[in-house]
Amino acid sequence: MILYYIIFCFGGLLLLYTFKRFSKTKRKINPNETKVSPLQTAWQKTKQQAALWHYYFIDGKQQNLMRNVLIVCIVYFITLIINTQFIRFNSFMVTAIFAVLFVITVWKWGRRRNRKDFEVSFPEVIQVLNSATTAGAGLLQALERCGRDIKGRLGDEFKYIYRRLAIGEDVTTVLEDSYTRWPYKEFYYFITIVRINLEKGGQMKEVINRLGRVIADSRKMEQKKRAMTSEARMSAMIVGAFPLFFFIFMKFQMPENFDFVISDPKGRLVLYYVLGSELFGMGIIWWLMKKAT
Structure with a gap:
């Protein structure tokens, strides 16, 4: 019995020693690593999702906020009237169900609409960038041209990106902020290319052409999946x-x-x-x- 406890204690001490050595080696490899608690990560993720939901609700334009709030209030009162006349559920339950359905509907519908706008407009962005870089324009001028020639919310996004970069804001901050509103892998590859080109230069035209081909193949595959299901x-x-x-x-x-x-x-x-x-x-x-x- 005593031998059992000795072996158990030895195993525990060996585990602690191994963990300590691992932590020390990890700090040597990455001395600048900052620890972020899971609570902070969850809070940051929640803030990003809430900002994206707000973007969907106002359709990317702040002037739509009051109009959309008024529409929601009208629909809510109509729902209460229908419940009073026909269904006769508890009013608190109806309000809770309406709130949940409202949040989910705005999220699902806004995400679908955002994705549709992106799929329609992003190939035009690739074409405009190819044309601008072929003509010898710089990347900032190409982004300005995207904002001027592309219609819709994606065009407005490129106008916003160009204005922020033109006044000297940090490239990474601007592009990552834009990615929170357009969280798609194609856009992530695009902003990575733009960031590297702005910071270090490179063959922009060739990389953009490859990205365009990858996006076209991805859209064909997605259409096949939708047709099959x-x-x-x-x-x-x-x-x-x-x-x-x-x-x-x-x-x-x-x-x-x-x-x-x-x-x-x-x-x-x-x-x-x-x-x-x-x-x-x-x-x-x-x-x-x-x-x-």
Whole structure:
């Protein structure tokens, strides 16, 4: 028994010694490494996601904020009226569900719209940069031309990038800030090329041409994936819509059953079961589709 404790203590001391040596060696390899706690990392990530959500909500233009807030308030009051007249759920529950759906809808719709704008406009950015570099213009002049010739939010983004670089802001800070609004791998490769070229120079035209070919191949592959999964996605949407249509049908054709589901505590259990199983099933379908693509 004593031998067991001796071996156990020796193993613990050996583990501590190994960890100490590893930490010392790591500090020698990277003496300037700064430790960031997981809480700070999570908070920074949350701030970035919140800023991106706000960007989606205002459609990239601050003047749209009041208009969009007014639209949301109108939709919320209409939802409360419909709930009072037909569904008769608890008002607090309706407000909570509306808030969650509002945040998710803005995020999903804004991300999809942002991605669509990027896929449409970014090939034009590559063409404009190729034309400008072929004509002998510098990279800053090429970025200015992108902001002038490209329409939409991506064009506005390049105007913003050019203005900040022109007044002498740090290249890395400007481009990383832009990447938070356009978090796509193609844009990351692009800003990496731009940053290296601005800091150290290089063959801009050849690298941009290669990036353009890679983006074209990636878009073709993405279109093939969407075509292969379109039938499954449509089937999932149709199946998911069945309970909603049946709920509306039951309201007008079977009002007694509708009142039982809405008002009676036992009926509420049935309703919660249907909603929970529906959300669970759609979540599984979404997870499978995400893995497939």
